[in-house]
Amino acid sequence: MGRKRPDPSEAQKKGPGRKARKQKPPQMPRQLLQQEGGSPKILSSRQKQRLAKRTQKAVNKATAKESQKKVPVTLGLTQGQKRPRTGSVSDSDEESISEEEEEDVEEDEDVEEEEEQEEEEEEEGEDEEDEEESEEEEEGFTDENKSWLRLAGKKKKLDLDDESSDDDLPADEFLDEDEGSEGEEEEDEDSDNSDDSSDDDDDDGEEQEGDEALLPIEKASKKLRKKQQREEILAEEELRTNIAEAETFVLPSGQEIEKESVQPPDLTMIHLRIQENMAVLKDFINKRKDDRPRKEYVHLLQKDLCLYYSYNDYLMEKIMQLFPLAEVIEFLEACEVDRPVTIRTNTLKTRRRDLAQALINRGVNLDPVGKWSKVGLVVYDSAVPIGATPEYLAGHYILQGAASFLPVMALAPQEKEKVLDMCSAPGGKTTYIAQLMKNTGMLFANDVNKDRVKAIVGNLHRLGVTNTVLCCHDGRHFPKVIGGFDRVLLDAPCTGTGVISKDPSIKTNKDDADIKRHAHLQKELILAAIDSCDAKSPSGGYIVYCTCSVMIEENEWVIDYALKKRNVKLVPTGLDFGKEGFTKFREFRLHQTMKLTRRFYPHTHNMEGFFVAKLKKFSNAIPGQEPNAKEGEENSETSETPTEPSTEASASSSPEKRSAQTTSPTTKSKKNRLFWKNKKSGKSPDLPKAKTFKGQQKAGAGKRRKGKQNTGNKKKQKKE
Amino acid sequence: MRPLTEDETRTFFEKLSKYIGENIRLLIDRPDGTYCFRLHKDRVYYVSEHIMKRAANVSRENLISMGTCFGKFTKTGKFRLHITALDFLAPYAKYKIWVKPGAEQTFLYGNHILKSGLGRITESTSQYQGVVVYSMSDIPLGFGVAAKSTQECRRTDPMSIVCFHQADIGEYIRAEDTLT
Numbered sequence: 001m002g003r004k005r006p007d008p009s010e011a012q013k014k015g016p017g018r019k020a021r022k023q024k025p026p027q028m029p030r031q032l033l034q035q036e037g038g039s040p041k042i043l044s045s046r047q048k049q050r051l052a053k054r055t056q057k058a059v060n061k062a063t064a065k066e067s068q069k070k071v072p073v074t075l076g077l078t079q080g081q082k083r084p085r086t087g088s089v090s091d092s093d094e095e096s097i098s099e100e101e102e103e104d105v106e107e108d109e110d111v112e113e114e115e116e117q118e119e120e121e122e123e124e125g126e127d128e129e130d131e132e133e134s135e136e137e138e139e140g141f142t143d144e145n146k147s148w149l150r151l152a153g154k155k156k157k158l159d160l161d162d163e164s165s166d167d168d169l170p171a172d173e174f175l176d177e178d179e180g181s182e183g184e185e186e187e188d189e190d191s192d193n194s195d196d197s198s199d200d201d202d203d204d205g206e207e208q209e210g211d212e213a214l215l216p217i218e219k220a221s222k223k224l225r226k227k228q229q230r231e232e233i234l235a236e237e238e239l240r241t242n243i244a245e246a247e248t249f250v251l252p253s254g255q256e257i258e259k260e261s262v263q264p265p266d267l268t269m270i271h272l273r274i275q276e277n278m279a280v281l282k283d284f285i286n287k288r289k290d291d292r293p294r295k296e297y298v299h300l301l302q303k304d305l306c307l308y309y310s311y312n313d314y315l316m317e318k319i320m321q322l323f324p325l326a327e328v329i330e331f332l333e334a335c336e337v338d339r340p341v342t343i344r345t346n347t348l349k350t351r352r353r354d355l356a357q358a359l360i361n362r363g364v365n366l367d368p369v370g371k372w373s374k375v376g377l378v379v380y381d382s383a384v385p386i387g388a389t390p391e392y393l394a395g396h397y398i399l400q401g402a403a404s405f406l407p408v409m410a411l412a413p414q415e416k417e418k419v420l421d422m423c424s425a426p427g428g429k430t431t432y433i434a435q436l437m438k439n440t441g442m443l444f445a446n447d448v449n450k451d452r453v454k455a456i457v458g459n460l461h462r463l464g465v466t467n468t469v470l471c472c473h474d475g476r477h478f479p480k481v482i483g484g485f486d487r488v489l490l491d492a493p494c495t496g497t498g499v500i501s502k503d504p505s506i507k508t509n510k511d512d513a514d515i516k517r518h519a520h521l522q523k524e525l526i527l528a529a530i531d532s533c534d535a536k537s538p539s540g541g542y543i544v545y546c547t548c549s550v551m552i553e554e555n556e557w558v559i560d561y562a563l564k565k566r567n568v569k570l571v572p573t574g575l576d577f578g579k580e581g582f583t584k585f586r587e588f589r590l591h592q593t594m595k596l597t598r599r600f601y602p603h604t605h606n607m608e609g610f611f612v613a614k615l616k617k618f619s620n621a622i623p624g625q626e627p628n629a630k631e632g633e634e635n636s637e638t639s640e641t642p643t644e645p646s647t648e649a650s651a652s653s654s655p656e657k658r659s660a661q662t663t664s665p666t667t668k669s670k671k672n673r674l675f676w677k678n679k680k681s682g683k684s685p686d687l688p689k690a691k692t693f694k695g696q697q698k699a700g701a702g703k704r705r706k707g708k709q710n711t712g713n714k715k716k717q718k719k720e
Numbered sequence: 721m722r723p724l725t726e727d728e729t730r731t732f733f734e735k736l737s738k739y740i741g742e743n744i745r746l747l748i749d750r751p752d753g754t755y756c757f758r759l760h761k762d763r764v765y766y767v768s769e770h771i772m773k774r775a776a777n778v779s780r781e782n783l784i785s786m787g788t789c790f791g792k793f794t795k796t797g798k799f800r801l802h803i804t805a806l807d808f809l810a811p812y813a814k815y816k817i818w819v820k821p822g823a824e825q826t827f828l829y830g831n832h833i834l835k836s837g838l839g840r841i842t843e844s845t846s847q848y849q850g851v852v853v854y855s856m857s858d859i860p861l862g863f864g865v866a867a868k869s870t871q872e873c874r875r876t877d878p879m880s881i882v883c884f885h886q887a888d889i890g891e892y893i894r895a896e897d898t899l900t
Contacts, residue, residue, distance in 0.1 A: 388893060390824060390828065390889070393828065394860070394889055444774075454900045456784075457784060457785050457899050458892055460785065461789065461804035461892075464807045466767075466768075468787070469786040469787075470785040471778040471783050473778075482774065
């Protein structure tokens with residue numbers, strides 16, 4: 001059913017009325033109309049030649065068809081369909097005469113079509129395409145496009161079309177391709193347009209030859225389907241060619257770099273380039289191009305990484321020196337994402353099991369943090385704010401990063417010991433130490449920053465810690481205040497390169513001067529920490545040094561410095577997981593026992609970047625220290641704590657210290673320091689000694705103290 | 721840091737006894753060591769003796785806290801009990817109030833307790849008696865002053881206040897600065 005063929009006698013209604021707005025009848029091309037009632041056309045010599053060739057080609061194709069299996073998407077074409085085709089070839093001889101007249105027209109149309117888009121052509125040139133050329137075994141067109149244009153294959157027999165349902169239409173398409181000349185095969189591989197046009201021609205030609213059984217709409221849909229199939233094949237081929245292109249990564253030329261620097265950065269392109277660059281660098285021997293040095297590739301990679309992850313050059317260089325290339329990207333990606341939220345149960349008030357139950361009842365989704373901790377819980381998500389539940393307010397738990405458990409676990413404070421936490425704000429580690437000590441003994445918590453010290457007060461009281469004295473001193477002068485501790489924990493201030501996920505501004509504002517400043521401060525602090533510790537303590541004599549940084553200048557170098565300057569040695573931390581510290585790094589060589597320190601990374605352990613080292617002090621003597629200063633220190637210590645039983649150790653140690661001094665081999669001058677094997681660039685390791693006092697009794701006379709000094713004095717006068 | 725004077729001690733103990741009565745003795749004579757109260761910058765700290773001696777090393781400006789802070793003396797000489805004392809008051813409290821789960825949050829925000837939020841109350845609580853407030857799961861939430869005696873509480877309408885808020889653990893978040 002369909003619209004009736006228009007009666008030519010009917011005149012088109014004109015005017016603004018409803019009937020004038022009806023769809024016009026389809027316009028049949030002039031050739032078709034002529035064909036219906038026309039006599040066989042007279043062929044020119046050329047046309048006759050072509051016809052002869054066509055028939056010959058059809059015969060050849062029929063015989064050679066089985067061997068050809070070039071089409072990637074085969075649709076189970078049956079032989080049955082093909083055979084009648086060969087028969088149809090002979091039929092087509094008669095009909096071809098009519099076509100040959102069209103050939104001239106078709107040629108032109110082919111050219112047009114190849115220029116235009118495929119989809120657009122179809123609707124417009126639908127009828128024209130019907131008549132287009134079919135196949136000719138002829139090499140190609142006679143115009144200038146001959147070199148790359150190929151002609152389509154055979155026309156189909158109309159019988160086939162009648163038999164074939166819509167499902168077979170794609171089959172027809174490929175049949176065409178199969179039956180076509182070598183030209184057709186090449187067409188598929190070479191140019192899209194010629195394929196489309198030629199295939200279109202085939203189908204349409206055959207359809208025309210028959211009885212116009214198919215309406216123009218149906219012909220159009222057939223064509224569309226064929227085009228889709230062709231596009232699929234071509235897309236696959238394109239994909240293959242794209243992959244082939246990606247394998248050969250080429251460094252951008254100077255011009256390209258300039259162009260890029262002017263434009264805003266295209267992140268997807270940079271990301272792609274990073275990945276390609278990494279692939280090349282992994283297999284450099286095979287994949288390098290143009291004999292460019294590896295340095296250029298690495299340099300380009302560094303710049304791209306800086307752009308993509310927004311780091312500054314210095315920090316990116318440091319990271320690339322620290323990690324192998326494969327890990328660099330993992331590290332950077334891990335720093336983009338937050339670490340999971342962890343909480344620590346306060347065993348002074350509750351048990352982990354009970355706390356977990358209570359929180360689950362409130363709607364918190366949590367799990368034990370791992371086998372390595374009995375008090376940690378990791379919170380996946382929570383219906384209530386985890387920092388404001390009644391359990392939090394009652395002091396049953398505290399929010400603490402997983403890595404912060406580790407130094408306290410390494411320190412392992414025992415009950416009734418004297419422990420010092422030198423940089424304790426905001427108090428997570430301090431309260432953990434207190435809970436391990438079960439509120440016995442004595443715990444000194446110190447921090448240099450007065451504002452942050454207030455946070456410690458809140459945490460201490462909330463968690464029910466009663467054995468702590470909280471003070472606000474510069475840690476470097478702490479030995480003057482009080483000494484003789486069993487254990488000391490030093491969580492030194494650092495550049496924070498391990499916790500970039502918490503503070504992304506670190507990516508851009510850290511540079512060489514920052515790292516050196518921090519390293520200097522850390523060295524002073526660790527010496528003070530070692531001096532605060534008592535080597536003769538019966539159960540202790542341990543110092544734990546930790547930072548939340550991955551830089552080697554702040555970690556292993558500081559420990560190496562301490563090993564050279566004081567009578568301490570590294571001992572195992574007691575943490576059975578984590579990466580060992582570096583004993584050699586680029587051109588520097590460190591103490592062999594550095595293997596006992598531990599490093600943690602966000603991408604390998606899913607906690608903040610961290611470094612933990614445990615030192616044992618085996619002698620209170622200081623190598624190379626002048627006797628005067630030592631005696632002064634001992635005087636102040638002994639006078640401050642005359643009768644305490646706990647200071648018997650220090651009292652007994654003081655005469656021993658003196659004796660040790662007198663028996664020390666030589667009195668080396670202060671300037672005679674032990675230097676690094678390979679001096680690090682820039683700064684010399686000379687540091688002012690922590691003990692520059694001259695027997696000062698008054699504690700807390702730190703020079704570099706933040707906060708108000710004057711007002712404190714005034715208050716003192718008024719009150720007391 | 722210095723010990724409390726007579727007057728200060730008296731004021732302080734009076735306040736404490738409002739909540740724990742004569743159990744103050746238990747705070748001082750503890751089996752695990754002698755504890756004492758010391759005054760530092762107007763705040764009263766409860767600390768064991770040997771820690772207190774060590775804390776004497778630290779200078780006045782630098783000492784921030786020791787042991788547990790119970791509260792502070794105001795400028796006019798009155799003593800104000802802080803929430804940080806809760807851990808020591810709660811076990812020895814004589815009069816307790818239990819709050820329903822729905823009314824927990826409002827008390828933690830600093831509001832008074834209404835009759836509708838009252839779960840339980842110790843028998844024979846007199847009016848204006850110091851009480852310690854618990855949640856139904858026996859977590860101490862803070863302390864307050866009973867607005868009505870137990871008998872009256874039974875009789876009053878649901879919207880009347882039964883306990884005046886004095887301190888609650890929500891202050892750890894709300895008023896961190898006042899702790900020091």
